[in-house]
Amino acid sequence: MTHCSNHGAPVLALVAGLTLATPALADPGSRLWATGGVTTIEGSAGGGLVPWALLAGYASDQEWGGTVTLSRAEVDDFTLNVTGAALNWHNRVEVSIARQTLDLDTLGATLGEDELSQDIFGIKARLFGDVLYSDYGQWSLGLQHKRQRDFDIPEAIGADDDQGTDVYLSGSKLFFAAVADRNLLVNATVRGTRANQGGLLGFGGDRNDSYKAMLETSVGLFLNRSWIAGAEYRHKPDNLGFATEDDWWDAFVAWVPDRRVSVTAAWTDLGDIAGLEDQRGLYLSLQGSF
Amino acid sequence: MTTLLRVSVLISVMALVAGCATPGPSEDSLYQDLGKRAGIAEMVEDLMYRIVEDDRIAFQFKDIDVVQFHTNLTDQLCELSGGPCTYTGRPMTDVHDGMNVTETQFNALAEQLVLAMEDNGISTSAQNRLLERLVELHPQITHR
Numbered sequence: 248m249t250h251c252s253n254h255g256a257p258v259l260a261l262v263a264g265l266t267l268a269t270p271a272l273a274d275p276g277s278r279l280w281a282t283g284g285v286t287t288i289e290g291s292a293g294g295g296l297v298p299w300a301l302l303a304g305y306a307s308d309q310e311w312g313g314t315v316t317l318s319r320a321e322v323d324d325f326t327l328n329v330t331g332a333a334l335n336w337h338n339r340v341e342v343s344i345a346r347q348t349l350d351l352d353t354l355g356a357t358l359g360e361d362e363l364s365q366d367i368f369g370i371k372a373r374l375f376g377d378v379l380y381s382d383y384g385q386w387s388l389g390l391q392h393k394r395q396r397d398f399d400i401p402e403a404i405g406a407d408d409d410q411g412t413d414v415y416l417s418g419s420k421l422f423f424a425a426v427a428d429r430n431l432l433v434n435a436t437v438r439g440t441r442a443n444q445g446g447l448l449g450f451g452g453d454r455n456d457s458y459k460a461m462l463e464t465s466v467g468l469f470l471n472r473s474w475i476a477g478a479e480y481r482h483k484p485d486n487l488g489f490a491t492e493d494d495w496w497d498a499f500v501a502w503v504p505d506r507r508v509s510v511t512a513a514w515t516d517l518g519d520i521a522g523l524e525d526q527r528g529l530y531l532s533l534q535g536s537f
Numbered sequence: 538m539t540t541l542l543r544v545s546v547l548i549s550v551m552a553l554v555a556g557c558a559t560p561g562p563s564e565d566s567l568y569q570d571l572g573k574r575a576g577i578a579e580m581v582e583d584l585m586y587r588i589v590e591d592d593r594i595a596f597q598f599k600d601i602d603v604v605q606f607h608t609n610l611t612d613q614l615c616e617l618s619g620g621p622c623t624y625t626g627r628p629m630t631d632v633h634d635g636m637n638v639t640e641t642q643f644n645a646l647a648e649q650l651v652l653a654m655e656d657n658g659i660s661t662s663a664q665n666r667l668l669e670r671l672v673e674l675h676p677q678i679t680h681r
């Protein structure tokens with residue numbers, strides 16, 4: 248499986264199946280529309296780049312559920328494809344899996360390698376609180392264990408390890424009727440990480456090899472219950488001497504016509520990656536819930 | 538000046554008639570946006586039909602006094618939205634005591650309420666403002 252299109256096809260079929268599903272299929276769960284967020288590029292529930300304290304899908308305290316997601320970001324010199332799936336048990340624990348494939352559109356020929364790839368195994372537990380109903384919001388603790396599938400390039404540019412584990416604490420709260428009587432979702436995440444470019448360029452490096460605490464924030468405004476517009480900012484470490492690493496940000500619009508499906512589009516700025524400057528472009532994500 | 542005076546007198550009189558302390562024009566705008574007591578009563582009726590159809594929560598409401606529930610919930614939402622009503626039902630904690638209302642059930646009811654508001658043409662803005670006040674009651678209703 249070298250390209251997303253290969254392993255993406257069954258996921259796409261599944262998403263389409265869920266979208267067209269008849270009432271025969273159980274409802275995705277009882278939490279209110281869009282309160283499962285969407286799926287990040289690392290497979291955890293959140294925005295596009297930043298994990299939130301919300302757990303995937305719509306399972307409430309007596310239910311289980313999950314999501315499948317297909318995402319793609321096309322920036323100037325790279326294309327990132329992500330396929331992911333997550334399960335949610337009783338709105339208490341989320342487990343997720345994601346495969347990221349970064350096509351080296353420009354660098355490929357020079358490096359003699361046309362992609363970088365990693366798998367991400369995630370777990371997130373809701374510690375306490377509810378995003379809608381608690382004054383102090385909802386708080387969750389998560390882990391993302393990342394494993395490189397081909398370490399040659401990251402190793403060549405100075406990365407230390409081919410696997411790493413991020414740990415993060417997230418808080419999310421919805422403020423009802425906060426802006427022009429619209430509901431505002433606010434998220435803050437602190438992540439401990441050694442990952443270079445999220446792990447696609449390995450873990451640790453010649454410039455820094457230890458865990459760094461990074462702040463990641465996002466806000467989303469519910470225009471109504473099916474349209475959310477917002478922005479995210481993700482601080483990143485800078486571990487490799489070979490090329491500087493920039494913070495990431497995006498501005499997104501998500502459409503959640505129904506609990507079964509969501510579509511997210513974003514303008515994303517990934518900064519400099521592997522010496523190629525100003526990597527910007529469009530991000531698109533399709534999620535199905537069950 | 539005279540207009541202002543007239544308006545303020547009118548408001549005071551209305552407040553007196555309504556038997557409320559001081560619901561200024563902005564404090565009862567939610568009440569207006571919900572269609573006053575008649576609009577709220579209609580929405581609550583729709584909500585009740587929806588509850589009966591919803592397997593997640595219908596069983597909880599099996600043996601209730603339908604008329605009393607309708608009157609009390611309508612008065613409660615009317616008062617909560619700044620309208621000239623007085624809730625005469627029992628305290629929220631007492632009413633829901635022993636029901637062990639779960640998060641799933643609370644969410645289900647919130648969903649049906651939103652859909653009932655939508656069906657009654659209540660604006661997103663008014664929906665959000667009512668929900669803002671209702672979520673305050675969550676700890677008095679769930680897990681009792």
Ligand code: HEM
Pocket residue numbers: 594597598601602605606609610613625626627628632633636638642643644646671672674675678
């Ligand atoms: C924001 C959410 C809720 C509000 C504002 C609310 C409000 C009320 C009100 C005003 C009454 C009438 C009290 C009286 O007649 O003295 C009532 C009764 C009742 N509520 Fe709730 N409630 C909520 C959520 C729920 C939920 C989630 C359930 C269960 C699924 C539930 C089950 C009941 C039942 C069964 C009664 C009838 C009790 C009786 O007459 O003995 N309520 N509620």
